[in-house]
Amino acid sequence: MLRTAAAVAAGKTVRALARRRGGGSAFPGLVAERIQPRILRRALADIPGGIVVVSGTNGKTTTTKMLVAVLRAHSRTVFSNPTGSNFTRGVLSEMLPQLPVSGRLEADLVVVELDEAHAMRFVDEVAPTHSLLLNVARDQLDRFAEIDHTADLLARLGAASTEGVVANADDPFVSRAADALDVPVRWFGLDASIADRLPEITEHDSRFDDAPTTRDPGAGDARLRPRDERAFDVVFPDVAVGPVTLRQRGLAAMINATAATTTARLLLGDDFDPSVAAAALAAVQPPFGRGEVIDVDGQPLELVLVKNPAGFGVALNTYGSTPVATMVAINDNDADGRDVSWLYDVSFASLRERGVALTSGVRAYDMALRLHYDDVAVDRVVPDLEEALDAFVAAHGGEPKRIFCTYTAMMALRRTLAARHGLAHFGEDAPA
Amino acid sequence: MSTEILAPDGPTKGTVTLVHLYPREMSIYGDLGNTRALASRIRRHGYTAEVVDHHPGADFRDDAHLFMGGGGQDSGQARVEADLEAVGPTLKAMAADGVPMLVICGMYQLFGNSFHTVGGQVLPGLGILDVTTRGNDKRMIGPVCLETEFGRVVGYENHSGSTVLGTGQEAFGTVLAGHGNNGEDRTEGARTLHVIGTYLHGPLLPSNPMVSDALIAVAAERATGRPFEPEDLEDPLADEARGRQVRRLVGAR
Numbered sequence: 248m249l250r251t252a253a254a255v256a257a258g259k260t261v262r263a264l265a266r267r268r269g270g271g272s273a274f275p276g277l278v279a280e281r282i283q284p285r286i287l288r289r290a291l292a293d294i295p296g297g298i299v300v301v302s303g304t305n306g307k308t309t310t311t312k313m314l315v316a317v318l319r320a321h322s323r324t325v326f327s328n329p330t331g332s333n334f335t336r337g338v339l340s341e342m343l344p345q346l347p348v349s350g351r352l353e354a355d356l357v358v359v360e361l362d363e364a365h366a367m368r369f370v371d372e373v374a375p376t377h378s379l380l381l382n383v384a385r386d387q388l389d390r391f392a393e394i395d396h397t398a399d400l401l402a403r404l405g406a407a408s409t410e411g412v413v414a415n416a417d418d419p420f421v422s423r424a425a426d427a428l429d430v431p432v433r434w435f436g437l438d439a440s441i442a443d444r445l446p447e448i449t450e451h452d453s454r455f456d457d458a459p460t461t462r463d464p465g466a467g468d469a470r471l472r473p474r475d476e477r478a479f480d481v482v483f484p485d486v487a488v489g490p491v492t493l494r495q496r497g498l499a500a501m502i503n504a505t506a507a508t509t510t511a512r513l514l515l516g517d518d519f520d521p522s523v524a525a526a527a528l529a530a531v532q533p534p535f536g537r538g539e540v541i542d543v544d545g546q547p548l549e550l551v552l553v554k555n556p557a558g559f560g561v562a563l564n565t566y567g568s569t570p571v572a573t574m575v576a577i578n579d580n581d582a583d584g585r586d587v588s589w590l591y592d593v594s595f596a597s598l599r600e601r602g603v604a605l606t607s608g609v610r611a612y613d614m615a616l617r618l619h620y621d622d623v624a625v626d627r628v629v630p631d632l633e634e635a636l637d638a639f640v641a642a643h644g645g646e647p648k649r650i651f652c653t654y655t656a657m658m659a660l661r662r663t664l665a666a667r668h669g670l671a672h673f674g675e676d677a678p679a
Numbered sequence: 680m681s682t683e684i685l686a687p688d689g690p691t692k693g694t695v696t697l698v699h700l701y702p703r704e705m706s707i708y709g710d711l712g713n714t715r716a717l718a719s720r721i722r723r724h725g726y727t728a729e730v731v732d733h734h735p736g737a738d739f740r741d742d743a744h745l746f747m748g749g750g751g752q753d754s755g756q757a758r759v760e761a762d763l764e765a766v767g768p769t770l771k772a773m774a775a776d777g778v779p780m781l782v783i784c785g786m787y788q789l790f791g792n793s794f795h796t797v798g799g800q801v802l803p804g805l806g807i808l809d810v811t812t813r814g815n816d817k818r819m820i821g822p823v824c825l826e827t828e829f830g831r832v833v834g835y836e837n838h839s840g841s842t843v844l845g846t847g848q849e850a851f852g853t854v855l856a857g858h859g860n861n862g863e864d865r866t867e868g869a870r871t872l873h874v875i876g877t878y879l880h881g882p883l884l885p886s887n888p889m890v891s892d893a894l895i896a897v898a899a900e901r902a903t904g905r906p907f908e909p910e911d912l913e914d915p916l917a918d919e920a921r922g923r924q925v926r927r928l929v930g931a932r
Contacts, residue, residue, distance in 0.1 A: 385707065394707070395752050585822065586835045588882050591712025612920035616885055619916055620715050628916070630923075 251350035254286050258343040275340040287339055287372045289350045296323060296356040297514050298373060302366045302404055303381025303421070304397070305558050306503045308534045309495065310381060311360040313507035313527075318356055320527035321515055326354040338369070356514065363400035370407040378408040379510045381503075383420035384557035385589065398424060405430075413510045415502075416462050417445055434462060435509040437502070438472040438482065444498060467513060471505040473498070476568075481508045481524075488521040488528075495533040497565030504528050538565075543640055543668050549649040552657055554584065556592040562651060567597035572643035575618075576608040576632060576656035583653035587613055595621040602626065604643060607635035608656045632659045685718050685728040693903035694727040695895070698740050700748035702732045704758045705785055708837065708880035710749025713781065716884035717747060720891045724910050726899055735762035741769050743778070745898035750784025750838075750880050763789060767805045774807045778901065779873035779894040783883065787868065787876035788812045788840050808869040808876045809845030810860075823857030823879055824928040825867050829889045831855070833924040834879025842878075844869055851877045856928035873897045886921050888914050 262275035291298055301311045315327045326345065328338045338359050346352055361369050369375075383398045402424035405412045414425035416436035425432045437445060464470055464484055473479040479501050480489030488508050493500050508528070512519040533539050541548045551566065553559040579585050587610050595618055602624035606614040611630040618625050626642075629635035639648065652660060699706075699714045714730065721728035731740055735758060751759070774780060782790045791810035794802045798814075818839045825832045832852055842860040844850060850860070851868025859867035860878070868877030873894065877883065884891045896907040 395754055586708070586837065588709030588712065588835055588880055591709030591715070591882050591885070610920075612916055612923060613882070613886065616916040616920050617712075617882070620712070620719060620885060628919075 251286060251289055252348040255343065255346050255348050255350050258286075258340070259346075262340055262343050275343055285372075286350060287369075290339075290342060290346060290352045291357060291373050293351050294354060294357050297376040297410070299356065299358045299377045299379065299510065299514065300366055300369060300375040300404060300408075301358065301360045301379045301381070301510075302363055302401060303379075303415075304363075304384040304555065305561070306381050306499060306506070307360040307362070309500060310379065310503040310507050311358055312534055313504055313531050314379070314510055315358050316527045316531045317507060317511040317524045318358070318514065320523050321511075321518060321520065323355040323515075324353075326352055326357045328359050363397050363404070366404045367400055370404060375404075375408050376410040377412065377510070377514065378404050379413045379506060380405055380415060380421045380425060381506060382415055382418045382557075385555055385592070394420075402427070411513055413506065413513060415506065416468075422462075433509050433513050434464065434468040435502075435505045436462070436470055438470040441471070441473060467509070469505055469509040469512075471501050473501060479504075481505050483512070486521050488524050491525050491528045493528060494531065495538050497538075497561065499561045499565065500533075500538075541664055541668060543648070543664070544644060546645065547647045548640075548664075549647075550657060550660065551649060551651045552654065553651050554653060556589050559590075559593045559651070563593070563595070563597050566649060570598075570601040571647040571649050572639070573598060573601065573603050574605045574607060574635065574639045574648070574650045575603055575614050576635065576650060576652040576660065577606070577610040577614045578608045578653050578656040578659075579610050580655045582655050590614065590617045591620075595623050598623045605629055605635050605639050607632050608653065611635075632656060633663050636660060636663055681732045683718075683730045685722045685730065687722050687725045687727060689725060691727045692725045692908055693899065693905075694729050695721050695745060695898050695902045696729045696731060696740060696743040697721065697745045697747065697898070698731045698733050698743040700733050700746060700786065701735065701751070701755070701759045701762075702749075703734065704755035705751035706749040707752060707755070708750050708784065708835075709882055710747070710783060710880060712882040713749070713783070713884045714747050716882070716888070716891055717745065717895065720884075720888065720912070721895055721899075723912055724895060724899070725908070726895075726902070735759050739766045739769060741773065743773075744902045745894060746770070746773075746778065746780040746782075748780070748782040748786030748790075750786065752785075756785055756789070763805070771805055771807050774872065774874045777872050777897065779897040780807075780875070781884075781890075781894060782874070782876045784838055784878055784880050787878065788842065790874070790876050791842065791869075792845070794840065807874055808871055809848040810842050810869050810876065811845070812840040812842040815839045815841045819858035819862055819878075821857055822924065822928055823859070823867065824855045824925055825852030825857075825859075825879075826855055827852035827890075829887070829893055831921070831925050832879065832883070832887045832890060833921050833928070834877075834883045834886070836878040837880065838878050842869075851875050886917055886924070888912070888917050 258275045301307050315325050318325045328341045380401050385394050398420035405424055405428050411431045412425055412428055413433045415421045416434040470482050472482050474490055478490045478492045480487045508524055539550050551562050553562055579587055605627045606625055607629050611628050615625045615628045697717055718728040718730050788794050789804050790807045791804040791812055792806050793804050793811055795813045820837045823834050823836050849870045850866035851870050854865045854867050899907045
């Protein structure tokens with residue numbers, strides 16, 4: 248017990264120091280873990296309402312945020328990992344300020360987003376009661392090597408969940424994995440009326456010999472049924488949640504809301520209230536880099552994080568209907584994925600009409616070259632991000648702007664925007 | 680099989696048929712970029728590009744002038760095995776006849792003599808390139824810079840197979856930065872006649888247009904019966920993208 252108290256105290260101290268320096272979010276967790284290796288297991292030992300792990304390639308941060316909002320709207324206290332330190336030590340670091348020296352977290356529920364690899368480390372320590380399996384797409388192959396391997400990790404997360412799993416009926420990898428589970432599975436997916444839009448949000452070439460899903464919704468399963476480009480309902484066999492209009496645009500966000508709603512209902516049971524859920528979803532702010540809008544000299548500038556072919560394709564589809572002045576910033580640091588060959592699996596045809604004002608980042612010329620092959624005109628190539636941002640704002644001052652960027656490029660751009668344009672709440676949310 | 684025709688802006692100098700082998704199953708690291716680069720460059724040189732996607736079980740175009748094959752996962756390789764066995768002898772005869780081919784990663788391994796899995800299984804290859812690959816627990820991943828007969832080439836590798844060249848087998852290049860065939864002998868890829876095998880996947884050709892031109896020159900000659908008549912093409916973006924990677928990876932050496 249004393250050891251736990253020491254670990255909690257040391258972790259809190261390191262976290263306070265790290266935050267004063269504006270530094271890393273995982274280190275305090277590491278310190279606490281060194282002193283008491285079982286600290287995470289102990290902290291989560293008394294959570295009555297469930298321990299939920301959200302995982303998959305795309306949409307973790309958005310979905311987690313929505314799920315937490317719906318649960319809190321139902322008067323549940325929820326611990327989550329909003330700084331996007333989506334690995335075990337990050338979860339621990341986030342938990343430290345709320346942790347009493349007993350080392351036992353006091354919350355009704357815990358909802359954490361973890362990438363597939365870190366989910367495995369988490370389940371080695373703590374068995375989740377539930378998991379939400381979103382999708383499997385090519386991402387960071389320099390880390391995970393193969394998409395089949397990623398799919399296997401999600402299957403193992405599902406198998407480690409003790410009470411229930413919520414799974415994407417439209418994703419062939421997730422669907423295959425969840426079909427093999429012994430625990431109850433709730434499914435979410437697109438309504439048959441919009442099944443033809445599936446290619447917008449899934450990995451195309453991984454699907455070639457998968458038959459289309461013909462799963463009839465059972466009790467507790469939900470389908471997304473859009474009313475128009477913005478408003479939609481989440482339809483259960485017995486009840487509908489909606490109409491909901493999210494603050495975030497696009498079909499992918501609607502699917503994330505459907506996943507979150509399905510999971511919330513499974514967790515809340517009879518306490519689930521459709522009107523409370525709808526109101527909570529409508530109030531969720533877009534997370535960091537998911538269509539976040541910053542005011543730059545009276546004009547909106549949208550920051551859109553891109554990190555893999557499926558995600559970039561979704562982003563281009565989502566924003567393609569409203570073309571604005573566009574910049575693309577591509578870095579190839581570890582956090583971005585060092586391999587930029589995935590850019591050749593994205594079609595940039597939707598940018599052709601308007602063209603691209605600037606490409607920037609370490610791989611600015613590679614991006615310009617990629618656009619050249621899709622006949623998209625590029626006005627300028629400026630590798631330095633700060634210089635590029637200034638040039639972009641100067642050249643397109645009187646109009647709305649959009650920047651597609653990889654993770655570290657976004658971090659750098661946000662720092663510059665914070666310094667020059669008073670960007671609020673810097674670092675409050677971070678991506679998966 | 681699906682076919683796309685790209686005509687040049689002016690009068691055509693002839694039609695070059697380019698076959699992309701298994702674009703669905705063996706195309707996980709942006710390999711489509713290589714096909715796009717070849718097609719676009721054939722066009723810019725004033726030829727018509729006929730781009731054929733070859734899928735398992737489809738009729739094989741034994742009259743093609745140029746082949747491209749990419750990398751896949753184990754599950755993708757399993758899906759093309761039977762077809763590759765069927766078209767293998769034709770591919771081998773065409774390679775020996777001097778048809779240019781670019782094979783990357785998984786297809787490079789399949790073009791070799793054999794692949795020895797970690798579990799001790801021996802999978803025979805087509806034997807077009809005299810190389811042997813052994814499965815490895817460690818993956819070789821990262822950016823690469825090579826010295827080749829076409830000049831300095833940049834790319835990205837991600838493979839667990841460790842490949843060794845047979846006696847007398849030429850490499851595609853010498854490793855200046857990165858792992859290459861096996862991380863030990865500084866060789867990368869293999870080249871026999873006009874067949875190039877390499878681990879550099881994805882946008883190899885967009886960033887290294889001189890490799891495209893070497894392949895296209897031979898293909899155009901086979902297609903028209905006349906010497907290659909290139910246009911004088913400028914590639915400032917490719918040159919800058921490549922130059923920057925070379926400087927990052929090997930400095931000013």
